[in-house]
Amino acid sequence: MFYSVVLLSIFGILNLFLGFLKSRAWLLPVTLLFLATALVVTLTDWNKSLFFWNYMMSTDNVSVAFATIIIVSAMLILPLSRFYFPNAAAPVPEYYAILLFSVVGAILMVTYENIIMLFLGLETLSIAMYILAGSDKRNPRSHEAALKYFLMGAFATGILLFGVAMLYGATGTFNLSGLAQYVRTTLVNGASPMLYLGLTLVLIGILFKLSVAPFHFWTPDVYDGTPTLFTAFMATVVKTAGFAALYKILSVSFTGIYSVWWITLAATSVLTLLIGNITAVYQQSFKRMLAYSSISHAGYLLIAVTAMGQTSQSSILFYSLAYTLATITSFAVLILVNENRAGESFSAFNGLARHNPFLAFALTVAMCSLAGIPLTGGFFGKFYIFINALEKGLLFLLVVAVLMSAVGIYYYFRVVIAMYMRGSDDNAVADRIIVPKSYAAVLAITTFLTILLGVAPDLLVRYF
């Protein structure tokens, strides 16, 4: 993991130099190659328990798995950029470099051992995202998104840092194992308000990045304004890394004071599920609906963290993967539809099935997976999380989650209905979308994996 962080940082800088080349044809393959290299290097850490940089980072199988999901989602999103920048002057190499740096940040977030590294990773990832959110320079909505994201992100970062300081003040250490040690031994005799305050603030800082209610307000506006390619990145990589970080800090250091933090997570999870799912019902724009859907999925994932059982980590992993695959599919189809049919609303998808059966099928599978319909990965993702909740006795959470997944079916299937049952009235819309090969490849992979996870979940689960 150490090497993949170093390598990706160097690759990012190399990418900037590649920008001097006249031909851009090599840019994408080379960047993919960089990521593939990092992936291979990451996988060599499988079945090893290692510490790096004087206990700054630690790896185990779970962090390797999360890092793999992150790198793979980056590799699946990158090919979508192939025709995304029609403007020849667009600084594509810079974008790629920033994406690579953000992957570095995300990997730090899943492998940190020292909370400082968590902060570092979170900021590396966030700052990269601020820039990418505003990358569509001619579009005021993109500016708005970047500014909003930055302002609120800065606020959340402040709170996170404040919490870190409190934790240090209470325990005298930044290390997860040191914190765990403190919780296990010193705390036995009495409660420490400073520790609780610090923990709560750190949690809030992370929950903000995960767009958990009531810290979710930035999400719809920012997702909406950000260029879709980078929205896909935000919705997948940032979320996966954030949940890995949240799970790691709580499971390693704070299981001893479960009673202190579980209420926070349970309450925010209920709120997130309600707000995410119910507000999504009203949306007319597919992209905005996906923003709310990303909020609601944070709610489901939070249930697994709240349950903090034997199998929580495997369900978080499984769910993240299923969610990531389906989300990438959705955004990929959205990009194509938006560019060819000029619209992000549900009606832009009308009659898509007739002209592009493959796109319609892929999107249907993705929607089924997000809604949790069997034979897709999303079903087992929800299934495992619900089992966690049941084992922990979180019945109230379970009831809300089940009800809200029923609401989810309504808005996810609106697009399916539009594609299969509505005719396209506009002639211009009726034209068949020509699907570039890179998109077709990505969609084929994500759709195949989504179904594979839904048919044989054991392929993944047995490792954890």
Place this chain on the structure above:
Amino acid sequence: MVDLSQYTLTCALIPFIPLIGFLINGIGFRHIPKGLVGLTGSAASILSFGLSLYLFNAFLAGGNQSFTVYLFDWITVGDLRISFSFLIDQLSLLMLLIITGVGSLIHIYSIGYMKHDAGYGKFFAFLNLFLFSMLLLVMGSNYPIMFIGWEGVGLCSYLLIGFWNKNTNYNNAARKAFIMNRIGDLGFLLGIFLIFYTLGSVEFTEVMPKAATVFGVDDGTVIAITLLLFVGAMGKSAQIPLYTWLPDAMAGPTPVSALIHAATMVTAGIYMVIRSNVLYTLAPTTLGVVAVIGLATALLAATIGIFQNDIKKVLAYSTVSQLGYMFLGLGVAAYSSAMFHVITHAFFKALLFLGAGSVIHAMSDEQDIRRMGGLRRHLPVTFATFLVATIAIAGIPPFSGFFSKDEILMHVYEHSPVMWVLAVIGSMMTSFYMFRLLFLTFAGTFRGTHEQEHHLHESPASMTIPLLVLAILSAAGGVLGLPEVLGGGNWLAKFMSPLFDLSRQVRPESFTQTHLSHSQEYILMGVSVAAALLALGAAAVLYVSRKAVPAPEGTRLPALQNLIYNKYYVDEFYNNIIVKPLLALGDFLYGVFEFLVIDLIVNGVGKATNGLSGVFRRFQTGNIGFYIISMVVGIIVILLINLRGFIL
């Protein structure tokens, strides 16, 4: 001891070859040329038959040791462990040979019979799927696997009865068969649940010994289990009161009638009872019920058969009636005799149906025997084979039906002479309506249109060869169980004997050796043969000498005849007592309950969600100040909750 491992693949292949055949024809039937479709379908069946023969030989060579072939764990939930495995013993092997053997002949026959049908590929795909299900049913080593096959068979019969799905009547017949079977399936399923609940296992090899120790004779639970299982058998094997689907099932193509509704599927119920013989032996009460229902079915169906004018309907009722005899045999604990009748019946009934198919083929799809007659000259092969089958089913020696039916009758006589008398009357009726059918169809002069007469022809070789093979089997099948009194060794009964070891232990008295003297046996045989010959004579006088032809549709019949001709109005009875009230209830629920209650609730929830969504949406103002204030409020609330211990 047999080395089991070497047969795993063989056993797995026997059912899975037809499944592969189904996949090939089912997926590719639009693209595969016609010739290849029939070839694939038949080859799958024949290969399966070859493997079954091989397995049978190996079994005999290995000293008749039954064994279980374990493939994989299928379901593991708590205490319940269901493996996907096959039980190979005398019973499953006999069933395998019948299913694949008769099945192969019917596949070959279908190549010719279905030649001009548009759904040729579909037809063979379904036939193969049927074989697969039936093989699972008889090979499964536990009740759930048997149930998969059981359901699969039901599904295939639905698909095949409604094969010509453009005809609404045929679709209704298919639905009727399916629903009737489902009623039976419910009983079967409940029986399985009860077995698991009381014995903690569903594996045959575990259930039976456990049952023998846990249950006493005529224990209430074991009676409940066996009755429930018998309800399943009623559905599948067309016994009173669930028999009405079988005659309607004749809507399917004739090879289907032969395969499903005569030779294999309907024997599933009998197979299941024999497989569970320990349970049934433990419940003499149930056996009594089985015997009575079997006998009643045999008689009822036989009377209806006398007045039917559709060639396939007559055969259908004769099937119901013969199944009644088999259950009668089971009811008097003559398990191997019932199995003997299953085997011979498979031969001659398949032959009768295929012969009827050949007639229908020649008559340009005419099925009414009132318009036939004199076909002997035009269809010599069909006539000869049909004659053999008729003699066999009528129970006239030396053809196979005589021996199997006689064995059952003998056991019935030991059990109760009254039942024996009734059964002999039934077999007299069998002989009468079968010869009536034969004479009306093949003797006398042709009564159809000129066009039909012009068209009359013997069927192609692919159809007549299976007929000939089946005719030989029908004639000689009796050798399998030649009784001692006639100088045979009753090989079948000896072969199957180990299956009933446990039953013999739990209730030895039901298996006591025959106490009839040889002269008594001769007399009983003589009486039943005389009865059959008498009926033959009556039919000959009536339909050959006097050339009587049943009255055409619409003539007024005497009251009793009218009652029987209309099948005792059982269909109408079911329709009025069960179907109509259900429909009325459905109408009520749809018209009132759904409209007033369900719709209101469902739409209400939808509207409420939408409204709430509209409210929530307003919080998304786009104003950063508001966002940050909400965040701060949120943080404060969370801190208050978490730190309440320190603040208060």
